[in-house]
Amino acid sequence: MTIWDETADSTKELVFTALDYALENAQLSDQPFTPFSFARKEDGTATLTRFAVAPGTDVPETLEAARDHLATAEPGTTAITLAYDGYTTYEGERTEAVFIEAHQLDLDRALVLAQRYLRTDGEVQPLGNPMLQAEVDPLVARVGEQE
Secondary structure, three states, X not given: OOHHHHOOHHHHHHHHHXXXXXXXXXXXXXXXXXXXXXXXXXXXXXXXXXXXXXXXXXXXXXXXXXXXXXXXXOOOEEEEEEEEEEEEEEOOEEEEEEEEEEEXXXXXOEEEEEEEEEEEOOEEEEEEEEEEEEEEOOOOOEEOOOO
């Protein structure tokens, strides 16, 4: 059994919302898009946070800052995703891909999903289905105190 099997349908829905939005963002420019996250609350609402890239900052530094920010979740948060642009290799072929890290807060680990894509005539075309890349440490280390 994989982490995907343990993930609630509501979290899977959040993952696919983030995936769709990431593909839309990838189409806007040949450059990597600004990483973003969605945080889902108990009532089903979700908030979007973008992690702006400062001039001279590379993607790994931005992702590290995003993960630091996401390590403490607001009370009532049930799941968090982090989306970013990058590359993956599948069957020996390196392609662009969007990545979604997702952490359902009642699970002890997070998942990483990748959707490969090609750029053709200014359009982003997904390649195949999203792939479970890895199970990783949780994005959220603790839930903050309510003010």
